[in-house]
Amino acid sequence: MKISIISGSHRINSQSEKVSRYIQRTLEEQGICDETWLYLLAGNPLPLWDESIWESDPDWMARLEPISEQLAASDGFVIVCPEWHGQVPAGLKNFFLMWGKGELAHKPALIVTVSSADGGAYPVAELRMSSYKNNRLCFIPEHVIVRHVESVLNADEEKNNPDTDRYFRERIPYALGVLREYALALVRVRESGAASLQVFKNGM
Numbered sequence: 001m002k003i004s005i006i007s008g009s010h011r012i013n014s015q016s017e018k019v020s021r022y023i024q025r026t027l028e029e030q031g032i033c034d035e036t037w038l039y040l041l042a043g044n045p046l047p048l049w050d051e052s053i054w055e056s057d058p059d060w061m062a063r064l065e066p067i068s069e070q071l072a073a074s075d076g077f078v079i080v081c082p083e084w085h086g087q088v089p090a091g092l093k094n095f096f097l098m099w100g101k102g103e104l105a106h107k108p109a110l111i112v113t114v115s116s117a118d119g120g121a122y123p124v125a126e127l128r129m130s131s132y133k134n135n136r137l138c139f140i141p142e143h144v145i146v147r148h149v150e151s152v153l154n155a156d157e158e159k160n161n162p163d164t165d166r167y168f169r170e171r172i173p174y175a176l177g178v179l180r181e182y183a184l185a186l187v188r189v190r191e192s193g194a195a196s197l198q199v200f201k202n203g204m
């Protein structure tokens, strides 16, 4: 089983990246899956979507194909998303526009949102409302909101609040275990053919 982690912050050395790397280590060290792949939106590696994607523009193809292969080979996803102005960052919304060939379709995703204070609920709601229609990603009902992120999951224990740090070091593996079971279960849905994108390419 392969689980890919998408870190949705545009910032270099973001807290979302810190959380994403913790998640990748947890997946690997606890044997929750066999393989992981981490994709960072730090530094905006993907330009804004434009219509030439539909015309198989060579620059776009060269940019997207390696990512498309990694996503298509994945059985599940963790979407790590900071709250920016109460929203999902534009780069992550842009990312979700790119995958219309079934790379994400009928595969489970765990939402993990990140806030330096008490935020984090708005991007959960936004992702659940609007980031799955055509790509057919399945957000699972479990999610994680990492509040006061600077005080948890740091390699330097001195920087951690012991109580909240312990909580997230228990809660995140639990949520990843739930994601794993959805990943196993949804293979059946994809293999059934009932959800073929050849019939209705786009969601309603």
Ligand SMILES: Cc1cc2nc3c(=O)[nH]c(=O)nc-3n(C[C@H](O)[C@H](O)[C@H](O)COP(=O)(O)O)c2cc1C
Residues within 6 Å of the ligand: 009, 010, 011, 013, 014, 015, 016, 017, 082, 083, 084, 085, 086, 087, 114, 115, 116, 117, 118, 119, 120, 149
């Ligand atoms: C442009 C911008 C807007 C932000 N807006 C919010 C916000 O609305 N709510 C919130 O809880 N934190 C907000 N923050 C702070 C982030 O929660 C904080 O930077 C945290 O580390 C997660 O973002 P990061 O992964 O980019 O580091 C904002 C940060 C930036 C850079």
